[in-house]
Amino acid sequence: MEPILEMQHITYSYHTTEGETKALEDVSFSVSEGEFIAIVGPSGCGKSTLLSIICGILKPEKGLIKMNGKNLKQSTTNIGYMLQHDHLFEWRTVYHNVLLGLEVQHMLSAKTRKKALELLEQYGLQQFKNSRPSQLSGGMRQRVALIRTLVLEPELLLLDEPFSALDYQTRLTVGNDIGQILKHEHKTAILVTHDLSEAVSLADRVLILTPRPATISKIVDISFELENDTPMHRRNASEFKNYFNLIWEELNGYE
Structure with a gap:
């Protein structure tokens, strides 16, 4: 089965009167139907830029984006975008x-x-x-x-730190609720987050980006042996700490 999203060698730079700032360099990954991907990385590394490119707000300087096998411009794939603030x-x-x-x-x-x-x-x-x-x-x-x-x-849902404006307790509850809703609706989702616990509790895979210009340094497959695989149950599972530490150590190498 063809992936819903294919990102092939994506490169992007911001241009201002002060010069060029390279945000992304040679980023490649794919997302399958029903998969939940989390993207983590140092602050300012280009995580949100990547979402803007996926939904067509920004155009990459190099690389190819395919949705359901078609180039992004020709694709009719319906993309949903959920931001940090609810904007109600x-x-x-x-x-x-x-x-x-x-x-x-x-x-x-x-x-x-x-x-x-x-x-x-x-x-x-x-x-x-x-x-x-x-x-x-x-x-x-x-x-x-x-x-x-x-x-x-x-068909594809982009989540740009949708829980970051909430207090910690509410964030845990809402993250658990929304994770279960997306699983129930069989949605394909990409989450950008600074919260490593959130990434491990929600995702099937975690993509770890390097500092700007960002490229993918590691992809961590997440799997829990749980009868009831919910974000909250994941946080209490024995594997949780191992995944968290693995991602933390990868990111800490850039400090």
Whole structure:
């Protein structure tokens, strides 16, 4: 089966009046359907730049990107993007915030409205559908933001540190919730994070980037022998510490 995403020898530089800053150099990897990839690396190494290239916001100077076997420009693959902040509008109810992407993409219909309500109910937010964002906790707001993305039925979901604005306890809970939601929905996802525990608890593979200009220094396959493989159960498993230390030591080599 062809991978959903192929990144082949991607290179990218930022250009300003002060000169050129190389962000990425010769980055290659692929993502299979249903796979959850986490990307970690030193601050400022180009992790978010990589997501911007995948969704077409930035164009690489060198290299090739394929989605479902087609060049990115020719691909019709639907990509969802979830950012650090939920960007919910206070003047819209929770339900109408969920519908926003459908409105923008002219996909609003009786069927998609029903799908939005089903997702709200499925993930414990149906009773808050007429609430305003300010009436929700930070974790609930992030779940609404995820549902707003999922209702568009993306084939590939990009997560740019979506839990970083939350306090630690909420971050653990929401990370566990969202990890299980994505597994239940059989979504393919790429997560950028600074949190190594988050990467190990959520991902099937962890890509470790070098300092800028970033290239991939190591790819760690993550596998847990768990009857109920959830992010929270992973954190309590014996293998967790080994994976964390392996990634930490790889990153620490660049300090």
